[in-house]
Amino acid sequence: MDDNPLLDLSGLPRFGEIRPEHVQPAVERLLAENRAALADLLAAPEPPSFTRLVLTLERLGHRLARVWSPVSHLNGVASSPALREAYNHCLPLLSEYTTELGQNQALCSAMQHIERTDTTLDASQRMLVAQALRDFRLAGVDLPPERQQRFAQLMQELSMLQATFEQNVLDATDSWRHHATRTEEVAGLPESTLRRAAQAAQARGQDGWLFGLDAPTYVAVMTHADHRPLREHFYRGWVTRASDQRSDESALDNSRVIERILACRHEAAGLLGFDNYAELSLARKMAGSTAEVLEFLEALATRCRPQAARELAELEALAGGPLAAWDVGYWAEKLREQRFALSDEQLRPWFPVPRVLAGMFGIAERLYRLRVRRIDGVACWHPSVEYFAVEDGDGSSIGGFFVDLYARAGKRTGAWMDECVVRAALGEDVSHPVAYLVCNFTPPEDGQPSLLGHQDVVTLFHEFGHTLHHLLTRVDYPSLAGINGVPWDAVELPSQFFENYAWLDETLPLISGHHETGAPLPADLLGRLRASRAFHAGLQTLRQLEFALFDFRLHAGYEPAVGSRVDAVLAEVRNDMAVVSAPEWNRFAHSFSHIFGGGYAAGYYSYKWAEVLAADAFAAFEEAGAFHDETARRFRESILAVGGSRDAMEAFVAFRGRRPDASALLRQSGIAA
Ligand SMILES: [Zn+2]
Structure with missing residues (x-):
C-alpha cells in the first residue's frame, strides 16, 4: 500500500509507475483519511479559527486533488479499459465525499462563525470564506435531510452520466x-x-x-x-457521433444520457430554489442574470448576422450554387487562398513545432520576465511528452508544465490545459503549480517535426494562456489559485488574450522558421496572414453564438413535463440566427462534450463573454505596445496573479481603469465597420 505511487506527493506524479490497480486503493485511503481529519476538526472543543478550519480544509482538498489529477488526466490522454473501469469506480466515491462535505452543517456553521467574528482577515481570506459559504449553499447545506439526500443522489448520477457521455463520444470517434x-x-x-x-x-x-x-x-x-x-x-x-443516427452502435447513443443529464440538472437546481439550471450556473459566474446572458448573445448575433450572410453569399458565388454544411469550410479555404494567396498547407512548413514552442516561450519570457526551460528525464505517459520548468525573473522557481501535443488513439480530442498541481502555501505545506498542456496535432513522422497550421498555432497559444494563468498565480490558497475560484465566464480571458500574440508583426517572426532552412516567414506571407485574421469572422462568430444560445436556452427553458427538446431547441436557435443550414440528421449535441461531459453547461456563452474582456484587455497593449513593460506588469499583477481571490470585474477594472467594452472585439473581428 505504501508503495502506491499515487500517494507519493513529494514531487511530480510518478507517471511511469501508475497502474489502474493503484487508483481505487489510493482514492479510498485518502477519502478515509480526509473524513477522519474532518471529524477531528469538528470534535475539538475550542471555537473554529481561520487557521485551523479553513487551512485544514484547503489542505485536505489540495491533497485529494493532487492524487486524483494524474488519474483523471491519464483517463483523458492514455485511456485503457482497466483504467477507465478504475476511474468510473471512483467517480461516485468522490461525488459522495464532495456532497457530504458541502452539506456538512457543522462545517458551514463554523465557517459562518469565522465570517462573523474574525476581523483580521485580509481580502483574499474574506473571498475564500465567502466562496466557501456560497458553495455550502449550492451543495444544499440548508435543505432538509431527505432533500439533501436526493441532491447527493443527483450529483452522483450526474458525475456518472457525464463520464458516460464523454466515453461514448471517445469510443464513437475511435471506432x-x-x-x-x-x-x-x-x-x-x-x-x-x-x-x-x-x-x-x-x-x-x-x-x-x-x-x-x-x-x-x-x-x-x-x-x-x-x-x-x-x-x-x-x-x-x-x-x-454517439447518436441515434449510428444504428450499428446503438450502445454508444447519447440520446438517453442527454435526457437524464438535463433532467438531473433541472431537478438539482430546483432543490436549491432556482427556477432552472441556467440560474444555478450563473450563481458562480460574472454575468448577473439569465436575461443579461440572453441579451448579450442575441445582441452580438444581431450585429454579426448581416456580415455572416454576406460572407456566405460570397462563398456561394464562388462555388456557383448553394452550399451545404460540409461545403462551407472547403469553399472558405478556396476563397481565402484566392483573396490572400494563402493556404494553411502553404504556411505549415514555417511552423514546425520546436520553433513555435521556443518562440512562444520566448514571448512569455519577454512579456513577464520569466525563464522557461526543458527538463529531461521527467517521467511522462507517452514518449512524445515533454516537461518544462518556469523560473521568475529573479531566478526563483515558479512551477512547470507537461506538453502533450499529438493526436493518438485512446486520447480525448480537442485541446486543453488542466491542473496537475495547484499552487499552495499553507503553512509548511508549499506546492508549486504544475500544468498539463494538451493538444491533438498531427504527430511527427520519419524524423520530421510536426508542421502546424496557423490555426493550430493559435490553439497552442490559447492553451498556453491558460497555463500562464495557472502558473503565475500568487495566491496561497488552492481554492483561489490560478484558474480556481475564477468565474467561468472570466476564465477564458487569459487564454484568448494570449492568442493575440500568435498574430502580431513583431511576434510572427519569433514563432516561425522554415523547417528545412530555418528562414523566417517571408514578409509578404506574414502580411497576408495578418490580413486574413478577420476573414469570415462573421460566420465563425455566429457559429459560436449558435452553440452558446443552444446551450443556454436548453438549460434555461427546460421543463420536466416536456423533456429536453434538444432537436426543437436547436431548430429554433438555427431558425433565429443561423445562415448555414444544417441537415436534419445533424446530431452535434450528442458529442457536445463541453456542456454534457464537462463544466460548460449553461456556460458555453463564457467564451464570447470572456472574448470581450480579452479583446478589451489586449487593446491596452495595442495602445501601449505589445511588450510594453508596465502594461504587462499590470496585467500579470491585476489579472493573472490574483486568480479567484478578487472579484473578476474589480480585477478587470484594476487593469483597464474602466469596465469592459465590446467594441474592441468587434473592431478586432472587423465587424464594427
Ligand atoms: Zn480555453
Whole structure:
C-alpha cells in the first residue's frame, strides 16, 4: 500500500509507475483519511479559527486533488479499459465525499462563525470564506435531510452520466473508419494526411487509405477534400457521433444520457430554489442574470448576422450554387487562398513545432520576465511528452508544465490545459503549480517535426494562456489559485488574450522558421496572414453564438413535463440566427462534450463573454505596445496573479481603469465597420 505511487506527493506524479490497480486503493485511503481529519476538526472543543478550519480544509482538498489529477488526466490522454473501469469506480466515491462535505452543517456553521467574528482577515481570506459559504449553499447545506439526500443522489448520477457521455463520444470517434481506394476520392488532401492514412491501411494489410475521425484528419477533409461525397461522408461521421443516427452502435447513443443529464440538472437546481439550471450556473459566474446572458448573445448575433450572410453569399458565388454544411469550410479555404494567396498547407512548413514552442516561450519570457526551460528525464505517459520548468525573473522557481501535443488513439480530442498541481502555501505545506498542456496535432513522422497550421498555432497559444494563468498565480490558497475560484465566464480571458500574440508583426517572426532552412516567414506571407485574421469572422462568430444560445436556452427553458427538446431547441436557435443550414440528421449535441461531459453547461456563452474582456484587455497593449513593460506588469499583477481571490470585474477594472467594452472585439473581428 505504501508503495502506491499515487500517494507519493513529494514531487511530480510518478507517471511511469501508475497502474489502474493503484487508483481505487489510493482514492479510498485518502477519502478515509480526509473524513477522519474532518471529524477531528469538528470534535475539538475550542471555537473554529481561520487557521485551523479553513487551512485544514484547503489542505485536505489540495491533497485529494493532487492524487486524483494524474488519474483523471491519464483517463483523458492514455485511456485503457482497466483504467477507465478504475476511474468510473471512483467517480461516485468522490461525488459522495464532495456532497457530504458541502452539506456538512457543522462545517458551514463554523465557517459562518469565522465570517462573523474574525476581523483580521485580509481580502483574499474574506473571498475564500465567502466562496466557501456560497458553495455550502449550492451543495444544499440548508435543505432538509431527505432533500439533501436526493441532491447527493443527483450529483452522483450526474458525475456518472457525464463520464458516460464523454466515453461514448471517445469510443464513437475511435471506432469510425473510412477506407478509400480511388485516387480521385482523396484528391486535394494534404500530403501528411494521406501518408498517415496510407500507413494505417498498410498496417492492416489493406491497400489505399484508411482514415480515422481524429480531429486533424476531419479538419483536413472538411477544408481540402475536392471530392464532395467524401466531405459529406466525414461530416456525417462527425456530427452523428454517439447518436441515434449510428444504428450499428446503438450502445454508444447519447440520446438517453442527454435526457437524464438535463433532467438531473433541472431537478438539482430546483432543490436549491432556482427556477432552472441556467440560474444555478450563473450563481458562480460574472454575468448577473439569465436575461443579461440572453441579451448579450442575441445582441452580438444581431450585429454579426448581416456580415455572416454576406460572407456566405460570397462563398456561394464562388462555388456557383448553394452550399451545404460540409461545403462551407472547403469553399472558405478556396476563397481565402484566392483573396490572400494563402493556404494553411502553404504556411505549415514555417511552423514546425520546436520553433513555435521556443518562440512562444520566448514571448512569455519577454512579456513577464520569466525563464522557461526543458527538463529531461521527467517521467511522462507517452514518449512524445515533454516537461518544462518556469523560473521568475529573479531566478526563483515558479512551477512547470507537461506538453502533450499529438493526436493518438485512446486520447480525448480537442485541446486543453488542466491542473496537475495547484499552487499552495499553507503553512509548511508549499506546492508549486504544475500544468498539463494538451493538444491533438498531427504527430511527427520519419524524423520530421510536426508542421502546424496557423490555426493550430493559435490553439497552442490559447492553451498556453491558460497555463500562464495557472502558473503565475500568487495566491496561497488552492481554492483561489490560478484558474480556481475564477468565474467561468472570466476564465477564458487569459487564454484568448494570449492568442493575440500568435498574430502580431513583431511576434510572427519569433514563432516561425522554415523547417528545412530555418528562414523566417517571408514578409509578404506574414502580411497576408495578418490580413486574413478577420476573414469570415462573421460566420465563425455566429457559429459560436449558435452553440452558446443552444446551450443556454436548453438549460434555461427546460421543463420536466416536456423533456429536453434538444432537436426543437436547436431548430429554433438555427431558425433565429443561423445562415448555414444544417441537415436534419445533424446530431452535434450528442458529442457536445463541453456542456454534457464537462463544466460548460449553461456556460458555453463564457467564451464570447470572456472574448470581450480579452479583446478589451489586449487593446491596452495595442495602445501601449505589445511588450510594453508596465502594461504587462499590470496585467500579470491585476489579472493573472490574483486568480479567484478578487472579484473578476474589480480585477478587470484594476487593469483597464474602466469596465469592459465590446467594441474592441468587434473592431478586432472587423465587424464594427
Ligand atoms: Zn480555453
